[in-house]
Amino acid sequence: MKTFEHDDLNNLEHRYRARLINSLSGFKSANLIGSQDADGQLNLAIVSSVVHLGANPPLIGLIMRPNSVPRHTFSNITETGLFTVNQVSAEFWQAAHQTSARYAQEQSEFDLVGLSAEFLADFDAPFVGESQLKYGVKLIDIKPIEANNTEFIIGEIQQIHVAENALRADGYLDIETIETVAISGLDSYHVTQRLSRLSYAKPDKPVSNLTLDGQQSAPFDGQFAIVEN
């Protein structure tokens, strides 16, 4: 094992440190945030920080750096209170990455990278036509993170649009089927291969595999020991 102690971290060249630290959280979600300003100028930006906050009410969070890319997204969200989240798939991952270039405010990344803006179900922010799982979000709160001048954006999900073939019987969305990608570090993109869904863990018995529709299938083969409670 290689160890970096506190002093080592302080002394790393800054781009090396950025790549290293960005790799630590594990696989990250790949989403395009669609927004528009009060004049209807569209914006699209890839983010890797969308995180589930809760199901009832349905909330998500994401981190933004107002003084960095995607700064136009941040100003649009605060101006209109609305944005869309569009999962990135293996069909358009390079175009999604290209949205991170520093385009001018009056330019629409939709046009520049070749993705389609679409408006759905009376929601006043642009969705990505190519995305197979997308939802409209209303801004609820912004928490300033003083430690590094970032902002934690909290939004409530207003409507969901998803490819029929991803929706499973118990509400689980099979995002592997629609080839949603994952990000590692700053710039690496990955498709996935499912190990299994697992049953809800209880103290007194080992977990078992679930089918894609959430039905119990085979119990485990004893690869790890569960001490009886």
Place this chain on the structure above:
Amino acid sequence: MKTFEHDDLNNLEHRYRARLINSLSGFKSANLIGSQDADGQLNLAIVSSVVHLGANPPLIGLIMRPNSVPRHTFSNITETGLFTVNQVSAEFWQAAHQTSARYAQEQSEFDLVGLSAEFLADFDAPFVGESQLKYGVKLIDIKPIEANNTEFIIGEIQQIHVAENALRADGYLDIETIETVAISGLDSYHVTQRLSRLSYAKPDKPVSNLTLDGQQSAPFDGQFAIVEN
């Protein structure tokens, strides 16, 4: 496409909604949080909400529900100010999932699920011996999220321990090589297959593939159009 409008979401059966909403953020990181209380009672809990906050200072965040699992982790972190983050790999993903069972405070999930507690480099919280990428974190701040009574925990990375074969020349950690898993929904686990690393995006040229060590390799084949700036 299947659409869920606002009223549809409100009317979903609660477990169905939990599975649906938990699937929206995309692939999530799989990490075990190691902690101990003031008496040295160890705790280990899987979380899927660890998110990168910034590289300088090196910060991560995670969401916790103090009134739910992993409540012991939350109380340990507030009590001691320290915890570890340990990436979950394909070698022990089922054991990691099993830590989400509601064990009693006086029980150590390390023992119960069969993972090894180890103490490294004078850091006063337990690491997972089996994990190939793990780091010690100091609590910096807690932001209450009033919208659903969760807490956003902010921590500074103090030390990193990583398998030598994952560390690439430019600081990127190849977490696919060490078989770090990703989570989708509440209970699905996935390994990954890299598409590519991509070059830093600039407005006036298409992105290109990078090697694992961050070197420029082939430019793109024109799958998507970049309009000149």
